[in-house]
Amino acid sequence: MSEKSVLDKTIPWTAVMLRLSGMCVGEGILPTGPLSGAVAGTVKFTTTLRPPEKPFLSVSWRFNGVNIISSTSINITDPGYAGRISLDRATGSLELRNLALEDSVEYTITITPDAGLPKQGRTNLTVYVLSSGATIRSPTAILIEDESSTNLTCEASGSISSREWIKDGQPLNPSGGVSFSLDNKTASIQPVHISDRGTYQCRVSNPVSTMTATHNLTVSFGPYNLLISGPSAAPQGHSIMLQCTADSVSPAHFSWMFNGNETHVYNSLYIIERLGAENTGNYTCTAKNAVTMMESSTVLDLRVFVAQRVEVSPEVTGYIGNDVTLSCQLIQGPTHTNVTQVQWALQDEEGTGKVTLIVFNTMFGVNISESPLKERVAFDKHSLIIKALEMKDAGSYICSISTFPSGTFEGTTKLVVRAIMVAMLYFIRIRRRHSSAGFRFVIDTTGPERESQLSATERDQDVVYSDIKVKPSRDASPLTNYKLRESVYVDDVTYSEVIVSRQPKSDTECVYV
Incomplete structure (x- = not known):
């Protein structure tokens, strides 16, 4: 009888003996498989058993029907697994190292406890080559919207269990002009649109490794x-x-x-x-x-x-006793704004502050503040009127116009105050005895008008000053020349020019030469 015949007849009897002896096959000894491992990696077959009080009588592992290790009082290891396996005798767990593709088979464990029925379990191991070199290949041609088409091909080395396509971080699914090959290796876009530009990823994976390739697709x-x-x-x-x-x-x-x-x-x-x-x-x-x-x-x-602004006169001259108007006008810009308030103020002498004079508000009307000008100021629309001007009113006046929604705009006017020059002309009849005589005469223009009173000596000098001209000094404004009637005294000497100039105390000086 051949050895094969003996084995064929022995196997059924072994099964019968296991069943008759009550051997429990599987029964949770090994976790549900299959297990996965990487080439050159390590995998551990871990049983669910706890170490017993008394050691197992025997533990054996079989690989595809070949006994790779048996442990009773000693361990017997198949030469092909020497140095690659380690057995945990207390639980029956097995570690297998330096995995090869050929290790992808069914593994069986049989444990005989010191008391009780033998236990048996089975599981499968699948060994994979790690994924590597993942790339996305695309034609180098320039892609033009609605005119061009393209294919994206995902290539990688190793054991590839699946390929997954991603665009801009979201899964890419078949739709419109996008389709995939049966093995999901190639994504086709026909034709390309603006929405197709972006970042494409291909994720290749197997149970022991994952790798992702990236490609930026440009569409003109x-x-x-x-x-x-x-x-x-x-x-x-x-x-x-x-x-x-x-x-x-x-x-x-x-x-x-x-x-x-x-x-x-x-x-x-x-x-x-x-x-x-x-x-x-x-x-x-x-x-x-x-x-x-x-x-x-x-x-x-x-x-x-024209930019929105307040327009004022930089300088205005006024005269004592007269009224003066300081103009102020809002120049509107491209967007019309509403005036909500107009205010005039006088800057103090130090130039660090200002005194409010008068305010107009669209809700509260006109309000005149306490100031030396209180009884003499008024509005002419946005302009300021100062009545009965006094010398002390000179200074810098600030016009502020508040608007909505543009804010507040300001402009400053310098007010210069001057006295009115009054030339009082006199006919002066003076007799003289000597033609070389000359006189200096001062006319006070600030006092009341009166006739000149000559001294007795002056009366004795019978001279008529018949032609008098009013001539300004170097610092005064030009004055009008006046022509007086001619002298009726033929033999008198005529002094023909009178010079009128302003004195420091507002006097007018007439010099007769």
């Missing part, structure tokens, strides 16, 4: 959404920067035209150093994509506006 499109950023109106004299932007891949090339004429500006920025009337008009930005050969244009109409 545009230019779209062309826009000129910058003001459509600005104050005269301001510096203006216009910037042209567009959604475009590859980047768009820009050019500018002004009122239909070439400007020879070929970048996204157009700068006006100082805005004037000659710069107002239509600015056209054109963007062109050298790949898609598409171009687009947009126009900005630039205008000059």
Whole structure:
């Protein structure tokens, strides 16, 4: 009888003996498989048994029907596993090292306790090659929106159990122009759209390793959404920067035209150093994509506006005893604002503070503050009227106009106060005995008008000053020349010029020569 025949007849009897002896097969000795391991790695077959009070009589492990280790009082290891396995005699667990693909089979353990029935368990081991070298391969041709198509192929080395596609961090599923090969190795996009550009990932994996490849897909499109950023109106004299932007891949090339004429500006920025009337008009930005050969244009109409401000006279001259008006006007800007309050104040002599004189508020009306000018100030719309001007009223007056929603604007006017020059002309008849006689005469213009009273000596000098001219001093304003009637005394000497000048104490000095 051959050995094979003996084994064939023995196996059924072994099964019968196991069943008759009550051997428990499986019964949770090993965890549910299969187990996974990597080539050159390590795996441990861990039983669910606790160490018994008395050692097991025997522990044996079989690999694909081959007994790789048997342990009773001694351990007997198959030469092919020497140095690769370790047995935990207390629990029956087995560690297998330096795994090879050939180790992917069924493993069986049989344990005979000191008392009780033998126990047996089975599990499978699958050994994988680690994934490596994952890449996404794509044609190098330039892709143009709605014209081109492409394939993305995921390649990797090792044992590949699955491939998963991801776009911009989200799973990529078949939809529209996106489809996959049966093995999920290739993703096809036909044709490409703007929405197809982005970051694509292919994740290759097996139970013992995972690797991800990344590819950025570029789709040329545009230019779209062309826009000129910058003001459509600005104050005269301001510096203006216009910037042209567009959604475009590859980047768009820009050019500018002004009122239909070439400007020879070929970048996204157009700068006006100082805005004037000659710069107002239509600015056209054109963007062109050298790949898609598409171009687009947009126009900005630039205008000059007067900046919102308060306009006052820098200096106003008034005269003692007269009324004076200090003008103040709000110049509106491009956006109309509402005046909510007008205030006039006088700056103090030190220039560090100011005294409020009069306020107009749209809700509360006019309020005149306590000041030396209280009885002499009034409004003429936004302007200030000062009545019966006094010398001490000279100073800097501040007009403040509050608006909504633009805020408060101010302007300052310097008020100069002057006295009114009154030349009092006198006919002076003086007899003289000597032609070389000369006199100095002072007229007080601040006192009441009166006739000149000559001394007795002066009366004896019978001279008529018949032609009198009023001549200003170097520091005075020009005065009108007056022609008096001619002398009726033929033989008298005529002193023809009178010089009138202002004295430090507001006197007028007349010098007769």
